[in-house]
Amino acid sequence: MRERIVTGLIGGALFVGMVLIGGWIFALFISIVASIAMVELLRMKKIAPLSLMGMMSLLSMWLLLVPTNWFEMIVPSYFTKVEIFVFMILVLLMFTVITKNSFTFDQVGFVILSSVYVGFGFHYLIMTRDIPDYGMLLVFYVLFIIWTTDSGAYFVGRKWGRRKLWPDISPKKTIEGSIGGVIAAVVIGTVFYAIVPIFSSYLLALFVIIVTSIFGQLGDLVESALKRHYAVKDSGNVLPGHGGILDRFDSLIYVMPILHLLYLI
Secondary structure (H helix, E strand, O other), X not given: OHHHHHHHHHHHHHHHHHHHHOHHHHHHHHHHHHHHHHXXXXXXXXXXXXXXXXXXXXXXXXXXXXXXXXXXXXXXXXOOHHHHHHHHHHHHHHHHHHOOOOOOHHHHHHHHHHHHHHHHHHHHHHHHHOOOOOHHHHHHHHHHHHHHHHHHHHHHHHHHOOOEEEOOOEEEEEHHHHHHHHHHHHHHHHHHHHHOOOOOOHHHHHHHHHHHHHHHHHHHHHHHHHHHHOOOOOOOOOEOOOEOHHXXXXXXXXXXXXXXXXXXX
C-alpha cells in the first residue's frame, strides 16, 4: 500500500505538472507515455517491441498520435495522415505473405486496432490541452470527473454493491457502484463548473459530465477485457503498485476521442 501511495503521489504530481506546462513539453511527455502503453499492448500479444513488426506497430501508433502541425513539418502536405496509415496497413498485410503467416492476419488486426486505441486516445488528450485559453482547464475537468467516478464507484460499491455489473470481465464492479460513480461525478462536476464555468451552459457541462463518467467506466472495462483475454493481471509494471500505463490511462484515452467526436470539447 505504501508503494502504491508513493507512486501515485509522484506520478500524479508529474502528470499535473506537465498539464500545467502544456505546449511541446506536454506533447513530448504524452508521446513517451503513449509509446510505453503501446509496448504494453505488444507484450500482451507477445510481439517483441524491437522486432520489425513491433517497430511497424509503434510507427503506425505515432502516426496517429502526433499533433497535425508536427506531422506537416515532416511529411509533404499532399500526403494526409489517413493515407499514410492506410498504406501502413497494406504493408502490414504484405508482411503476412512475406513471413509465410508467422505474422498473421490476426496480429495485423491487433496492431491496427491497438494503434487506433492508443494513438487516437493520447492524440486527443494533446489536442485538448492545446485548445487556446481553457485547454488546461478542460483536461483537469475531465480528469476530476474520471477520478471522482472511480472513487464514487469504489466507495458506493463497497458499501451498497449487490448486483454485479459485468462479472465475466470485472468481478468486483457492481451496478450500484457504477451509478454511485456517476452521481458523485455530477456533484463534483457541478461544483467545478460553478467555480470555473468553462462551458457555455450548465446543460452542456452536465452532458459532458455524464458522457465522461459513463464512457470512462466503459474504458476501464475495455482494458479489463483485454487483460482477461490475454491472461495478465496488469498491463505492465512501470508504475510500482499501480501496474502499467494502460492501467492508469484507460478511462482517459477512451473518453477523449468520444468527447471530441461528439463536439463536446
